[in-house]
Amino acid sequence: MLSPQARRVYDGDHVKVVTASQPVRFLLVSGKPLYEPIARYGPFVMNTSEEIEQALRDLRDGTFVR
Numbered sequence: 001m002l003s004p005q006a007r008r009v010y011d012g013d014h015v016k017v018v019t020a021s022q023p024v025r026f027l028l029v030s031g032k033p034l035y036e037p038i039a040r041y042g043p044f045v046m047n048t049s050e051e052i053e054q055a056l057r058d059l060r061d062g063t064f065v066r
Contacts, residue, residue, distance in 0.1 A: 009015060017024055038045065041052045058064040 015028065017026060037047050039047060039049045039052050041049075041056075044052050044055050046052050046055065055064065
């Protein structure tokens, strides 16, 4: 889910940022679609729920790589 300020742009779209007087900061991210399954939980994003569960076990056991 995108935040209220986030926008998706597609091929051919343009991004124009204009402010009246305040400076603006934003992050523009680009990439090719991977066409892989996505599993999300909290800050974790993996391909399967099993990978998420393993990451949570590793975090609990103190073996999670940072």
